[in-house]
Amino acid sequence: MTHARPGATMTHARHGATRTHARHGATTTRGRFVRIAMLAGFAFLWLPIGLLVAYAFSADRIPFQWGGFSLRWFAALAANERLVEAALRSLRIAAGAATLAVALGGVAGWALARFGPFRGRAAFGALIGAPLVLPEVVTGLSLLLLFVALEGLTGWPAGRGATTVLLAHATLGAAFVAVVVQARLAETDRSLEEAAMDLGATPLAAFRTITLPLVAPALAAGWLLAFTLSLDDVVIASFVSGPAGTTLPMELFSMLRRGLTPEVNALGAVVVLGVGAVLAVVALLLRPR
Amino acid sequence: MGAPLQAAAPASLLRAQALTKRFGTTLALDALDLEIAAGEFFALLGGSGSGKSTLLRIIAGFEAPDAGRLLLDGHDIVAMPPWARPVNMMFQSYALFPHMSVADNIAYGLRRARVSRAEAASRVAAALTMVGLEGFGARRPHQLSGGQKQRVALARSLVMRPRLLLLDEPLGALDAGLRERTGFELRALQRATGAAFVMVTHDQEEALALADRVAVLDAGRVAQVGTPRAIYERPASRFVARFLGAANVLEGRAAPGRFDSPEAGACFAGDIPDGTAAVALRPERIRVAPGATGMNTAAGVVEEVAFRGDDSLLLVRLAGGATLRVAHAEEDGAPPARGAPVSLAWEADAIVALPA
Numbered sequence: 001m002t003h004a005r006p007g008a009t010m011t012h013a014r015h016g017a018t019r020t021h022a023r024h025g026a027t028t029t030r031g032r033f034v035r036i037a038m039l040a041g042f043a044f045l046w047l048p049i050g051l052l053v054a055y056a057f058s059a060d061r062i063p064f065q066w067g068g069f070s071l072r073w074f075a076a077l078a079a080n081e082r083l084v085e086a087a088l089r090s091l092r093i094a095a096g097a098a099t100l101a102v103a104l105g106g107v108a109g110w111a112l113a114r115f116g117p118f119r120g121r122a123a124f125g126a127l128i129g130a131p132l133v134l135p136e137v138v139t140g141l142s143l144l145l146l147f148v149a150l151e152g153l154t155g156w157p158a159g160r161g162a163t164t165v166l167l168a169h170a171t172l173g174a175a176f177v178a179v180v181v182q183a184r185l186a187e188t189d190r191s192l193e194e195a196a197m198d199l200g201a202t203p204l205a206a207f208r209t210i211t212l213p214l215v216a217p218a219l220a221a222g223w224l225l226a227f228t229l230s231l232d233d234v235v236i237a238s239f240v241s242g243p244a245g246t247t248l249p250m251e252l253f254s255m256l257r258r259g260l261t262p263e264v265n266a267l268g269a270v271v272v273l274g275v276g277a278v279l280a281v282v283a284l285l286l287r288p289r
Numbered sequence: 290m291g292a293p294l295q296a297a298a299p300a301s302l303l304r305a306q307a308l309t310k311r312f313g314t315t316l317a318l319d320a321l322d323l324e325i326a327a328g329e330f331f332a333l334l335g336g337s338g339s340g341k342s343t344l345l346r347i348i349a350g351f352e353a354p355d356a357g358r359l360l361l362d363g364h365d366i367v368a369m370p371p372w373a374r375p376v377n378m379m380f381q382s383y384a385l386f387p388h389m390s391v392a393d394n395i396a397y398g399l400r401r402a403r404v405s406r407a408e409a410a411s412r413v414a415a416a417l418t419m420v421g422l423e424g425f426g427a428r429r430p431h432q433l434s435g436g437q438k439q440r441v442a443l444a445r446s447l448v449m450r451p452r453l454l455l456l457d458e459p460l461g462a463l464d465a466g467l468r469e470r471t472g473f474e475l476r477a478l479q480r481a482t483g484a485a486f487v488m489v490t491h492d493q494e495e496a497l498a499l500a501d502r503v504a505v506l507d508a509g510r511v512a513q514v515g516t517p518r519a520i521y522e523r524p525a526s527r528f529v530a531r532f533l534g535a536a537n538v539l540e541g542r543a544a545p546g547r548f549d550s551p552e553a554g555a556c557f558a559g560d561i562p563d564g565t566a567a568v569a570l571r572p573e574r575i576r577v578a579p580g581a582t583g584m585n586t587a588a589g590v591v592e593e594v595a596f597r598g599d600d601s602l603l604l605v606r607l608a609g610g611a612t613l614r615v616a617h618a619e620e621d622g623a624p625p626a627r628g629a630p631v632s633l634a635w636e637a638d639a640i641v642a643l644p645a
Contacts, residue, residue, distance in 0.1 A: 191384040201401050213388050
């Protein structure tokens, strides 16, 4: 800005030139500001993750102290059976819960979008969406009570473990899937299905050839959402899990109490790289043709 | 007009008998009777809430009537689901499948009917040619203009070779310039395929221009069925006369051989049967006649003049209070100015006595 200031005191004839000058100065200032803001934003988002990944390669025993480059904690992680097992169990639970959530939530979303104003529709919609607004503590506790009562009555589920966590996460995920699917169907012209039937498709064929392909992106998005929610959750899992059902977030929490080792950093780095790879694949699949 | 008024159906294709449909407390169809002949272009004309769309959806099979029968070739098809009916429909929104190419859209019904791949391909190509869209088969619906989408929807229905094609406001989504051309093309396609076309429309001009016969629907009933000329020239009721637009409907009282209309301040002499409730007078049958008095004349003041090209439309406030629409032809000279007093006259055969 300062280099525009002398222009302001100059003659009238040069006023126009001065103004252009001033505007030019403003643009570069704004440009610089935007660039700095952008860098700050990226730093805010990426610095913690970057630090985590960087410290994963540190040789030092303390997780937040640099002790030279080393891969020893990756080796230690691979050797830590507890952690590896919890991670694999979490992935299995997440995949199972997401699949179940897509099946249940997909059907629920379809009913909400397509079955007209049936009796109890409002109550059904509210109940399906309840896990979205209920505190996870409440969801977790209520599911725990349900599982215990169910075991007392029927003998199933026998104790609590990976199965109960999977069912609980499927409940949570189904709420998200139902919302996504309902929204997608609501913006899909209903006469498409009627047109298919008019052209000779049975309702099942119309669903398979028209409805399903059109909601497929919503189902995929819902699956990924439910998968992430399950991987992420520690509250509900703590309520409904048992001795043989410790998930990765639960394991990490208990490690926190016993004292962290840089294995956790290594694990974080592996997760970040894994997620990055999956996102890259998804972006590749969804890129506009 | 040389042809008989009712182009009586030689081969009845579709017959609706006392069709009734209720939505909650509203009566969408009220014991409706209708007959559609093979190979005719039929228009269902009515305003919103007249039941025309409900009737179309019942014929297609998307709604079930509460009572009544629907016979196709003499067989009741009420219980038949839409996918089993030899009837196809073109939706107002066209309902093209967005995730399929144009060719796959058109082939959809053939694939459901398990037509062989080779035959389907040749029929799709023929259908594309028929609607003038050769070379568009690989496109996606979102790459098409409104008119092109309409043609694809038409081809997708016609490729099934239906005996009865239902069209829901087929020209409704097109802009004015495209409507006339597309209308002629629809008629040509109807003649070429020999299928019966049943079109739903709220636009009386469209119905009169395209259809062989028109049914005017009012509150779930058929108010009148006939050729466009017949219902235009001989409306059966005040509703039809008003709905077809433009006609002046004048209330009054019938006396032997004449009809007195206080609201017009005029006396109509002509063929007035007993029980005539009102008379209709078309604007183009009324002329400005200076000094005319007596039967079949009226006096008033010009309220508005609108130039329309080959004529001018006058709104004339009559002595009795009613406003008359008068079409003043250009060859009759300059129209009277706004505010000018005028005398109007019409021939006895211009009067249409309305029984209801």
